[in-house]
Amino acid sequence: MKVGLDHKVLVKYPFLKESQDLVRGHTESLDRFLSGNPGKSAVSRAKDRVENALSSKKQFDESDPGRLPPELEIASYAIARILISCTKERALIERFAQYEAERMFFYLQMEEPRIKRYVAQSAGTDPDASEVPVVKYIELAAQMRDDRWRLVNRDIVHGYVKVEAGEHDELLRECIRALIRQDLPLRVPAAICESLTPVTEQILTRFQERILEQFGEIDEGSFPPCIHALITAITAGTNLPHTGRFAITAFLHIIGMDTTTIVEIYSRAPDFDIEKTMYQVEHITGRGGTEYVPPSCATMRTYGLCTNRNKLCDTVSHPLTYYKIRKKRGKTPGESVTPPSH
Ligand code: SF4
Known part of the structure; x- marks a missing residue:
């Protein structure tokens, strides 16, 4: 089913194909884009995204899913993926995926049902399904810590795992996290990582500080x-x-x-x-x-x-x-x- 999504919606879910199409229509080659002023704004916003993922306080603003024009806001998500890939720091990648999934899930809670359904389906899940194929379930539950998600504690019928109505949201958030995590770290050309070194070094410093604060x-x-x-x-x-x-x-x-x-x-x-x-x-x-x-x-x-x-x-x-x-x-x-x- 075709769902009309305006730009305000697209910036909240930058993994959607429609969001990526919007960016594609506005950017030239990556290195040229990064060296121009719009690219620099997007890099700065991408750095904020990664640093927000490192913060212990996760606060999302209902009225402000992005400060830049929509195409740059969405580009900042893609650049954030590039930045964390250049750091090669696995823990940072995991935190980024977790943070972005929580952020998108926060906005999804306020969407009209047709948009929530469309985003959920794009992330690879049915928000109303009462069962999940066992292979898909194992993939999603692997990262869920509560014992109730362990396969031995679930009802399985004909290759499908039963899911309670109250568990859909948790599965949806995990689906989004897995989708964001997929393909990371990206294979970024060395020249691009090198041009981003001043930013990745700041991120890595913040990351080390954060670990020290935490542990x-x-x-x-x-x-x-x-x-x-x-x-x-x-x-x-x-x-x-x-x-x-x-x-x-x-x-x-x-x-x-x-x-x-x-x-x-x-x-x-x-x-x-x-x-x-x-x-x-x-x-x-x-x-x-x-x-x-x-x-x-x-x-x-x-x-x-x-x-x-x-x-x-x-x-x-x-x-x-x-x-x-x-x-x-x-x-x-x-x-x-x-x-x-x-
Ligand atoms: S020894 Fe304690 S901390 Fe370690 S796995 Fe067992 S219960 Fe957990």
Whole structure:
């Protein structure tokens, strides 16, 4: 069905084909566009978009989905994708996709039903469906942390997963996030990334500051028991499964540890191989295209990596939450934590 969408609607959902067509009609080659004044305005707005994604306060303005003319506002979304791709920082890509999905979802809540339906269908979901094909469901639920989304907790009939009416919005937001995340990082020509270096460097500085604000200085004494157990296993020379290497590397990366320091942890192993370790760590932290998100407690349990649980573990569903709480409140008497082995 053809749905007429005016420019005010298009700026809110820049992933739509109609939005991209609008930009295509107004821009020349990318490098020429970026060097002109309209391009510079779009880059500046793109930088704001990425920095907003890093902010802890996500505030969306109902009356102001964009300050620039529609074609530049939409171009700023595309340029933001280019900027984060040039940084090659996986965590930044994930935050951007999450932020943009939340923003678009915020606007969708206020749309008339025909527009909401059209945007949902363009994102690949039916907002009224009572079931989702199992393959699609697995793809979407993979990023949803609540246990109720796990396939083992769902009703499956003839290859379809039953979905409650109250769950449609969560699935729609996840569909939009997955669509935004798709194809990132883009393969951006080196010359374009180079011309954007002053902006990407500012973004990366902000990103590092944000990690520091969020997790503070790294405190190994506040690591959850599962992560301590993995470090102990490395030190003892135990050959960790991929899931274990992934869990510890992704955890350390997200709390702000740089690649060299992560590799130093692996160097505690008696059979340490620097080249192999560098390759694996860089792959997991984003340079090779693997997801970066550390596993939740539920996934850690599935992997058999949830060990030495303590009282605090009963109150969290993610090792990162454990770390944040422990750092904030310090060690509680009676709560034993395996000390770091090194
Ligand atoms: S409950 Fe979570 S934080 Fe605690 S040991 Fe298990 S996986 Fe780690």
